[in-house]
Amino acid sequence: MRIEIQAKGMPALKELREHARHRLQFALGRFAHGVGTVRVHLADVNGPRGGTDKLCRIVVQMKKHSRVVIQELGQDMQQVIDRVADRVHQNVSRQLGRMHRVQRLALAMPPDAV
Template identity: 40%
Template sequence: MRMTIQANGFEMTEALRAYTEQRLASALGWAREHMHKLAVSLSDINGPRGGVDKRCKIQVQLGGGREVIIEDTEADLYAAIDRAADRADRAVVRQVERTRDFARERIPAQLDNMGSAAFGEVQERADDIPPRVR
């Protein structure tokens, strides 16, 4: 898995880079085998004017061409990273579970026919039961 972190509108400090890597590793570390690429974009929308304008955008490339994109905007960049990491974790969990739901094995035709034959026998026995008396 490749992880890229880039900053737009401000200079990336080593502490911010380390925090971002650590936070994403704790949130998405379990999914390393499912991820092909992880890209994080940190930006300051308003620049020096201030306000609720620190954005963290996380893009996770999963197998099968699926992609999870999460954006969060906060006044504090560290809070934006935390929220985006938590949301990305939940979104990746959902995507992986969907993949697992479709990966179930199909029942062989012989067993399927036996099951429907047994259902037919139960239905025939049910027809022999007299109707309820009112």
């Protein structure tokens, strides 16, 4: 599993990158066999004006060609990263579960059923 982090206009950039990497490794570590690349985009949409403008978008490219995309906005970037990491964990788990069920059904079908 490879994690790529891009950030624009964020103070304490190094700490945010480390936080995002740590949270995603924790959230997706057990699914590393099914995850290819994780791309994280962090941005301060409104710049120094403040408000609910911290954006975290995560795109998970699965090894079986499917993709999971989660995006959140909030006031505190670390909290936004935490929420997105939790949602990514749930969605990747669900996606891998579906793929596993489909594979089991395909193997359980008799060859003449096609």
